[in-house]
Amino acid sequence: MNFTHMETTGHGTRIKQQSPNQTLMAMAPRPPSSCSARPRSPGAAVWFLPAAALLLVVLLRWQRMGSYPPVSPRGSGSVPARRAELYSKMARDLDERGAAFLRGGETSQSLTLSDLFDTGDDGAIVPRLKAADPPVRANVLHLDPEFATVISKAVKEVFLPYFDQVIWFQNTSMYHFSMFHASHHLEPIVATDAEIEAEVEAVKRVTQTVCPLKIVLDRVVLTSTGVLLGLWQVESGTDPGEIRSRLREALPRAPQKQLYDPVLLHTSFARILGHPKLPEEQSAPSFDHVKFFHGLVAQVNEKIHGFQATVSELWYVEEYDVLALALNGKMKVWRLHLGCNRQGNENS
Structure with a gap:
């Protein structure tokens, strides 16, 4: 059995096939007249909690998974309704x-931008990666770059003019x-190499029973902690609730409280990461930042609301750096295709 090893750094991504016997490491105002195509020096430090940690602050206020019964994605239609209620x-x-996020945020820990990012020789912001001890072991569905690049283009067109740094x-x-x-x-649940290999095999058996998902972008939202999120509905395939339920059964040692x-x-x-770059006349203390942000989000939704995509891979990931998936850190990835075996999907 071959696994895909992916090592990701701030300089790019390398993917290669390796056998199990090999060692694997790893509304809004008019935009300003000029803007950069990529982020540069952050200037003064601002309070910032990135990626999963930022998202965690918001999402932990809603129900954690814990133990829960399997969810049927078809039937009464209650799952899409529950999802829509959560998104609202x-x-x-x-x-x-x-x-x-503009006034320091309300987070479980306070970190400055300089704690998590450096400025590279070319002026671009690069993550200051920290080792995760022990590594986080995550199961994630992967969105192919074919779809991700369309989304990213739309987001950058709207946000870069105001937040290029x-x-x-x-x-x-x-x-x-x-x-x-x-x-x-x-x-944290520490695992030996043998236990990790067993977990991968168990997850692989799950993916063989899971059908690819056809999904549609329900809406884009900006959270109070500064995270721009895409929230999706499922048109066909195995529902996320059912996938999580099967992974729970396959990984009995996993934390009871999920995220x-x-x-x-x-x-x-x-x-x-900080305040928008605005014309001087719009930078007064009375400026309505929430209305401004709603305007930007509305522009993104106008561009990509209803965007459709297909998800056909689940990744089992060891994150060797804190927030590696979000900050281009070191990780080890097993790419597992969704097999959609009929026996495992009679009700999917």
Whole structure:
């Protein structure tokens, strides 16, 4: 059996096939007249909690998975309704809590931008990666770059003119939907190489029973902690709740408390690190930042609301760096194709 090994750094991504016997390491105003095509120096430090940690602050306020019964994606239609209700709550977060990321945020820990990012020789922001001890073991659905690049283009067209120095865009080769953790930072569960190999085999058996998902972008939202999220509905295939349920059965040692509601299907597109660059006349203390951000999000939704994609891979990932999937860190990836065996999908 061959696995795909992916080592990702701030300089790019390398993927190669390796056998198991080999060692694997790893509304809005008019835009300003000029803008950069990529982020540069952040200037003064701002309070920032990136990627999964930012998202965690918001999502932990909704129901954690824990133990839960299998969810049928077809039938009464309650799953899409539950998903829509959850998304409506998430969309209200910015109105209810304001743009907390502009005033230091309300996070479980306070980190400065300089704690997590450096400025490279070319002026671009690069992550300051930190080793994860022990590594996080995550199961994520992967969105192919064919779809991710379309989304990223739309997001950059809207946000870059205002945040060219203080925004971090998700790597289009790493767009993913978090499903289930075999170990996470809140409840680390150390595993030997043999135990990890057994987990991979168990997850592979699950993926052989899971059908590819045809999904549609329900909406884009910006959270109070500065994370731009894509929230998705499922048109066909095995529902995320059912996938999580099968992974729970396959990974009995996994943390009982998982990080996300079982029906949630979300992707992080970008995270804002600081204040927008605005014309001087719009920078007064009375400026309505929430209205401004709603205008930008509305522009993105106008571009990509209803965007359709297909998901056909699940990745089992060891993240050797903190937030490796979000910050282009070191990781080890097993790419597992969704097989859709009839026996495992009679009700999918």
